Amino acid sequence: MNYDAGDYAASLDAAMAAADYAGFAERKAAAAKKGKLRGIGMSNYIEACGLAPSAAVGSLGAGVGLWESAEVRVNAAGTIEVLTGSHSHGQGHETTFAQLVNQRFGVPIDSVSIVHGDTDKVQMGMGTYGSRSGAVGMSAVAKALDKVEAKAKKIAAHLLEADEGDIVIEDGALKVTGTDRQVPWFQMALAAYTAHNLPGGMEPGLKETSFYDPSNFTFPAGCYVCEVEIDPETGVTEIVQFVAADDFGNIINPMIVEGQVHGGVAQGIGQALLEGTRYDASGQLLTASYMDYTMPRADDLPSFKVSTSNTPCPGNPLGIKGCGEAGAIGSPPAVINAITDAIGITDIAMPASPSTVWAAIRATKH
Amino acid sequence: MYSVNYHRAASVADAAKLLKSGDAKLLSGGMTLIPAMKTRLAAPSDLVDLSRIKELQGVKVSGKTVTIGAATTHHDVASNEKLKKACPALAHMASRIGDPAVRYKGTIGGSIANNDPAADYPAALLALDATIVTNKREIAAGKFFTGLFETALKDGEIITAVTFTAPLKAAYEKFRNPASRYAIVGVFVAKGKDGVRVAVTGAGDDGVFRSKEIEAALTKSFTAAALDGVKISAKNLMSDIHASADYRANLVAVMAKRAVAAANA
Numbered sequence: 001m002n003y004d005a006g007d008y009a010a011s012l013d014a015a016m017a018a019a020d021y022a023g024f025a026e027r028k029a030a031a032a033k034k035g036k037l038r039g040i041g042m043s044n045y046i047e048a049c050g051l052a053p054s055a056a057v058g059s060l061g062a063g064v065g066l067w068e069s070a071e072v073r074v075n076a077a078g079t080i081e082v083l084t085g086s087h088s089h090g091q092g093h094e095t096t097f098a099q100l101v102n103q104r105f106g107v108p109i110d111s112v113s114i115v116h117g118d119t120d121k122v123q124m125g126m127g128t129y130g131s132r133s134g135a136v137g138m139s140a141v142a143k144a145l146d147k148v149e150a151k152a153k154k155i156a157a158h159l160l161e162a163d164e165g166d167i168v169i170e171d172g173a174l175k176v177t178g179t180d181r182q183v184p185w186f187q188m189a190l191a192a193y194t195a196h197n198l199p200g201g202m203e204p205g206l207k208e209t210s211f212y213d214p215s216n217f218t219f220p221a222g223c224y225v226c227e228v229e230i231d232p233e234t235g236v237t238e239i240v241q242f243v244a245a246d247d248f249g250n251i252i253n254p255m256i257v258e259g260q261v262h263g264g265v266a267q268g269i270g271q272a273l274l275e276g277t278r279y280d281a282s283g284q285l286l287t288a289s290y291m292d293y294t295m296p297r298a299d300d301l302p303s304f305k306v307s308t309s310n311t312p313c314p315g316n317p318l319g320i321k322g323c324g325e326a327g328a329i330g331s332p333p334a335v336i337n338a339i340t341d342a343i344g345i346t347d348i349a350m351p352a353s354p355s356t357v358w359a360a361i362r363a364t365k366h
Numbered sequence: 367m368y369s370v371n372y373h374r375a376a377s378v379a380d381a382a383k384l385l386k387s388g389d390a391k392l393l394s395g396g397m398t399l400i401p402a403m404k405t406r407l408a409a410p411s412d413l414v415d416l417s418r419i420k421e422l423q424g425v426k427v428s429g430k431t432v433t434i435g436a437a438t439t440h441h442d443v444a445s446n447e448k449l450k451k452a453c454p455a456l457a458h459m460a461s462r463i464g465d466p467a468v469r470y471k472g473t474i475g476g477s478i479a480n481n482d483p484a485a486d487y488p489a490a491l492l493a494l495d496a497t498i499v500t501n502k503r504e505i506a507a508g509k510f511f512t513g514l515f516e517t518a519l520k521d522g523e524i525i526t527a528v529t530f531t532a533p534l535k536a537a538y539e540k541f542r543n544p545a546s547r548y549a550i551v552g553v554f555v556a557k558g559k560d561g562v563r564v565a566v567t568g569a570g571d572d573g574v575f576r577s578k579e580i581e582a583a584l585t586k587s588f589t590a591a592a593l594d595g596v597k598i599s600a601k602n603l604m605s606d607i608h609a610s611a612d613y614r615a616n617l618v619a620v621m622a623k624r625a626v627a628a629a630n631a
Binding site: 233234235274278286287290291292293294295300353354355358359 | 616620
């Protein structure tokens with residue numbers, strides 16, 4: 001597997017600019033006047049997502065293939081059901097997968113329904129993890145849409161007495177390019193099911209299935225910059241600025257991508273500053289409830305400055321790299337680097353809780 | 367939760383009578399007792415609800431004397447206009463207990479009867495040299511809080527009110543446990559006409575205590591600067607996964623300094 005495409009310098013430049021890296025020394029001096037230790041930290045990450053070419057994972061010992069499946073059912077009324085093996089548990093597949101269909105056929109987004117997680121209905125699939133739903137799951141949908149499109153064009157060409165190669169699909173209609181002749185999407189779908197006037201030998205109905213096996217992993221990458229102020233008297237770390245600049249390839253829904261980054265960064269900050277599982281000497285779990293296990297909460301987090309660049313991924317038909325884990329990967333090192341920079345040390349254990357930070361500051365004075 | 371007989375007491379006398387039935391417990395806001403019953407750490411046969419008794423409700427300010435009914439909620443303490451003038455430190459402290467839901471249900475009497483080592487009220491009442499009034503007697507705060515979850519209350523005794531003389535200056539600063547948001551260290555400083563009292567919650571391995579070192583320094587000069595160089599011993603302080611005794615000792619000094627600065631502001 002080879003790293004494929006990415007504009008790593010673009011992420012670095014965007015992050016440095018958004019963080020006003022050049023102005024840091026001035027902000028550090030201003031913080032010192034208030035008795036605070038200010039530090040800045042950066043992390044540049046690249047990850048392997050879009051799991052994964054089945055032969056490759058097989059050679060690594062996996063007991064499964066990591067393809068994904070999709071089924072697209074165009075109903076007689078023209079509404080479209082997409083059955084996907086990618087499960088949605090908060091990632092917004094119901095929106096993004098429907099957008100994909102809308103972009104392809106111009107049918108209203110509310111005429112598209114996404115079915116997932118129901119093993120009575122959905123054929124075997126491999127699920128949601130490793131930032132694979134976009135890159136692999138949607139690629140499977142795209143492949144099924146290709147087949148639907150090909151058959152729909154054949155039906156439309158037959159109805160319009162045109163050449164199949166001259167049919168284009170836009171705005172919810174199949175049109176003969178360069179003319180005003182067209183057949184609405186729903187009428188084509190109805191024709192597929194009445195089967196009164198189909199091309200010779202064509203099966204009635206309009207339903208297609210696909211299995212998509214990626215040819216490579218995908219490689220999202222980015223640059224994160226965190227700036228902290230530490231109260232040396234208590235060891236409390238405040239994140240005063242957090243910048244995430246990611247190259248996710250093509251993006252279907254910017255708001256959902258931003259939400260995924262927000263959630264990931266919150267999780268990563270939780271890991272860096274707050275969350276830790278502790279046991280006593282006898283093996284008793286001490287952090288067994290949220291009274292003792294510190295989940296990140298809104299008031300632990302700053303507003304994030306998030307941006308993306310979009311180098312298309314050459315490994316899949318949609319050019320998607322994936323965004324599910326980036327936030328949680330890039331943020332812990334950025335936070336820890338900011339803390340060690342503020343204190344003037346080279347390492348600190350996670351979670352860098354107030355007591356841990358206070359002890360680290362005290363150790364520098366002995 | 368096991369089944370339980372619920373009684374709504376009409377008066378303190380009625381509550382005292384009902385308290386004799388079976389293995390009865392007093393219920394006020396229920397902020398500690400109900401979770402303990404849900405997890406079956408407590409299984410009383412009967413609950414005697416004090417929260418509707420009129421005589422236990424409300425804040426009275428008469429000259430410098432403040433009296434707070436035992437069943438007064440944290441919200442009602444925090445938002446009482448007369449108290450905000452007489453002792454703003456206590457109103458502010460109450461405004462930062464738990465979260466809004468807790469503040470609308472939890473009561474001052476319930477909090478001090480439970481005497482959780484991380485609760486806020488014990489520090490306030492000890493620093494304010496308050497008197498705890500029960501249906502049987504009056505107890506000075508200094509004698510009331512006797513240890514972790516332990517008080518001087520006897521069987522059948524019901525707290526009816528808390529009373530104290532408004533201080534000249536006071537403030538409370540707490541450092542919250544990042545997970546539970548209870549005080550890891552809370553310091554209440556109060557300067558009254560009889561001197562300075564400083565009480566610490568969250569930190570002591572035997573519950574709330576007065577810091578003699580800080581009181582001595584502040585008696586000389588009631589300023590944050592007077593605490594520079596005052597070292598708090600880590601001996602007898604709690605140590606747990608959130609904070610070592612050394613860290614708590616440091617926080618006691620830091621919170622005291624900030625409380626004095628706030629009291630003087």
